[in-house]
Amino acid sequence: MAEKKPAKAAKTPRTFYIGTGRRKTAVARVRITEGKGQILINGKPFDEYFHEDKDRAAVVGPLKATEQLNRLDVFVNATGGGTTGQAGAVSQGLARAIKTMFSPKDEQRAKVFEKTTLVKTHHDEAKEREKAKAIPAKPAAPVAAAPEGAPLFPTVAPATPADPATGMIKKLRDSGYLTRDARMKERKKYGLRGARRGTQFSKR
Numbered sequence: 214m215a216e217k218k219p220a221k222a223a224k225t226p227r228t229f230y231i232g233t234g235r236r237k238t239a240v241a242r243v244r245i246t247e248g249k250g251q252i253l254i255n256g257k258p259f260d261e262y263f264h265e266d267k268d269r270a271a272v273v274g275p276l277k278a279t280e281q282l283n284r285l286d287v288f289v290n291a292t293g294g295g296t297t298g299q300a301g302a303v304s305q306g307l308a309r310a311i312k313t314m315f316s317p318k319d320e321q322r323a324k325v326f327e328k329t330t331l332v333k334t335h336h337d338e339a340k341e342r343e344k345a346k347a348i349p350a351k352p353a354a355p356v357a358a359a360p361e362g363a364p365l366f367p368t369v370a371p372a373t374p375a376d377p378a379t380g381m382i383k384k385l386r387d388s389g390y391l392t393r394d395a396r397m398k399e400r401k402k403y404g405l406r407g408a409r410r411g412t413q414f415s416k417r
Contacts, residue, residue: 226328229288230314234306236394239294243306244331245314248286254303255291268300275308275390279381285311301394308390309334315378 229244252259252272263269276282287307291299313321313334322335385391399408406412 224328226330228330228332230310231331231333232306232308232310232313234302234304234309236301236305237294237298237397239291239298239302241289241291241299241302241306243303243310244288245285245307245310246288247284250283250285252287252289254289254299259287259289263296263300265296268296271300271304272307274304274388275311275385278384278388278390279311281311304390305393308385312382312385312391315381317378 227246229246232243232245234241234243254262254272259272260269263272273282276285276287289303289306291303293299294302313332316334320334320336321332323330323332325331401407402409404411
């Protein structure tokens with residue numbers, strides 16, 4: 214009599230936030246979800262996939278900047294380029310995924326597959342144009358003379374606390390993780406030995 218196979222454990226519903234990063238000719242598709250800090254790149258732990266400290270530091274940079282190192286699980290599919298290019302691509306893709314996670318609901322687009330939800334950034338260009346038109350230009354305020362007896366430095370009302378999600382995105386932007394590095398290998402030119410290198414000059 215054949216033994217019964219044990220039933221598979223039921224899948225727990227999970228939400229993944231998606232970001233795509235690029236550097237040189239490398240492309241990294243990044244998914245993040247709430248977890249315990251696991252980072253897998255093409256099925257391997259990131260410290261096995263990248264052997265140099267600078268590449269490992271590039272991968273965990275966005276997580277350290279937002280203090281999410283031990284709170285998120287990261288799954289990456291990286292293709293093309295070399296190790297430096299892939300590390301830079303993973304860094305940008307991870308920063309974009311974190312930005313998607315903390316962006317408002319109206320800028321997110323979700324798709325549900327059974328018990329898995331994939332969330333990516335969605336920008337409505339028409340709404341963005343309307344927002345830009347609705348912001349009035351501030352006229353220059355005239356400088357009025359201070360009345361007699363007024364304090365030299367007027368007291369300033371305390372600023373309202375900033376939204377933590379906005380602060381996360383600002384940290385990523387200020388650190389440069391959301392900016393695409395446009396530096397690429399320059400193409401070889403005909404008549405030359407490389408992009409700029411010419412042939413050796415011979416007088417005779």
